[in-house]
Each structure stands twice: as C-alpha cells, then as structure tokens.
Amino acid sequence: MAAISENTVVTITYDLSVTDENQQKVLVESAEADAPMVFIFGLSGLPEEFERQLDGKNAGDSFSFSLTPEQAYGEYDQQAVVEIPKEVFLIDGKLDEEMLQPGNFLPMADNEGNHMQAKVVSIGDTNVQMDFNHPLAGMVMHFDGKVESVRPATAEELDHGHVHGEGGHHH
Structure with missing residues (x-):
C-alpha cells in the first residue's frame, strides 16, 4: 500500500473550519466522499505545511491539524x-x-x-x-479529515501537473 509521498495522487475528505473574531470555530468548507479533494502531492499548489501534515499517511488514516496564516495564505493585507x-x-x-x-x-x-x-x-x-487577498488570508484554518486513497501518479499526470480520471481532469 502506497503512503502519501512526492508524486502520489491523494484523495481526501475533510471539514475545514476557521477561527472567527470571537475565537469560535466556523465550518467554511467540506469535501465529502461524493466530491473529495484529489491532488498530486508535491504539485498541488496547496500550502507547504498542509502537505507536510499529510506526508506519510496511508489510505484510511485520519488527520486533524491547524494552519496559522503564516503557514497558509498569509496575513490579511x-x-x-x-x-x-x-x-x-x-x-x-x-x-x-x-x-x-x-x-x-x-x-x-x-x-x-x-x-x-x-x-x-x-x-x-x-x-x-x-x-485581492486570498479568501482565507489572515485566518487560522482547522482541518479534520480522512485519507480516502493514495496511488502513484501516472507519467501523463506528472507531465500535465494534474490528476486525470475520477476526481481529476478529463481531456
């Protein structure tokens, strides 16, 4: 079974909450099983710390972590x-x-x-x-989710820089 590492196709489901001005967690996004997030690890364009938190995990593993603005999309400018x-x-x-x-x-x-x-x-x-700020700039982001699947990316996916097939790009 492949673990999440460079050039693997990762499928995750998650809930993303942010901390509001009252220090309460507010759910802002969910990726459910019928529409999961699918990306190539290392080529995703996601914050580096987001990928670092998933590195080495396997299908079926759960995750829960928070990213500060510095680790994600920066402070609001x-x-x-x-x-x-x-x-x-x-x-x-x-x-x-x-x-x-x-x-x-x-x-x-x-x-x-x-x-x-x-x-x-x-x-x-x-x-x-x-x-022009990223919508999540200045926010502490909290991710709670599960790794649904991990597989090696194909040569074509790596060449194109995105996932093909289910959950990915169709040409």
Missing part, C-alpha cells in the same frame, strides 16, 4: 484592497450589474497577464473596490 476604474468592467460598453455585486469573486489579470481572483467589496460612482 489591506494594501491588496484596491480601487479599480469602473470602465475596466465594461463589456461591449455596458456594466454587467449581476456580475458586479459585492461579495462576488471575479477572474482578473494583472499587467503581466497573471490570473487571480478578486472579491468585489463595493461599487462607487466611478470605481470598484476589489480585494
């Missing part, structure tokens, strides 16, 4: 909340009012073409305030 001119959001000269709602996440690109997600904070007369 007020500098990442920026004003963008409203005309940037025009499509064929019109503003998509449904898309441009506070709380919505929109795909954005910077001047170098790097893609990222940003959250609409507020809409003014001439500008839109956007938050």
Whole structure:
C-alpha cells in the first residue's frame, strides 16, 4: 500500500473550519466522499505545511491539524484592497450589474497577464473596490479529515501537473 509521498495522487475528505473574531470555530468548507479533494502531492499548489501534515499517511488514516496564516495564505493585507476604474468592467460598453455585486469573486489579470481572483467589496460612482487577498488570508484554518486513497501518479499526470480520471481532469 502506497503512503502519501512526492508524486502520489491523494484523495481526501475533510471539514475545514476557521477561527472567527470571537475565537469560535466556523465550518467554511467540506469535501465529502461524493466530491473529495484529489491532488498530486508535491504539485498541488496547496500550502507547504498542509502537505507536510499529510506526508506519510496511508489510505484510511485520519488527520486533524491547524494552519496559522503564516503557514497558509498569509496575513490579511489591506494594501491588496484596491480601487479599480469602473470602465475596466465594461463589456461591449455596458456594466454587467449581476456580475458586479459585492461579495462576488471575479477572474482578473494583472499587467503581466497573471490570473487571480478578486472579491468585489463595493461599487462607487466611478470605481470598484476589489480585494485581492486570498479568501482565507489572515485566518487560522482547522482541518479534520480522512485519507480516502493514495496511488502513484501516472507519467501523463506528472507531465500535465494534474490528476486525470475520477476526481481529476478529463481531456
């Protein structure tokens, strides 16, 4: 039986809670058996400490650990909340009012073409305030879950950098 290590395909189920301002744990995400998280260990893009906590575990093993902001997505950065001119959001000269709602996440690109997600904070007369922080920035994250399966990644998966087949990418 394969243990979680570099270049293995890992399938996990989990509950993710964060600590709110009242120091209470609040459930923010669940990956259940019918829609588990599947990734290639070492190529996932997940926080390094997240992978380190799973390293060496086998199918059937449970896990429970917490990540500080420093170990995960960093502290909340007020500098990442920026004003963008409203005309940037025009499509064929019109503003998509449904898309441009506070709380919505929109795909954005910077001047170098790097893609990222940003959250609409507020809409003014001439500008839109956007938050480019990761949604979990500044939060202590608590994971409780189970390793469902572990298998070696195929050469094709390693070449493409993502999982194929069930729970992964289909070409």
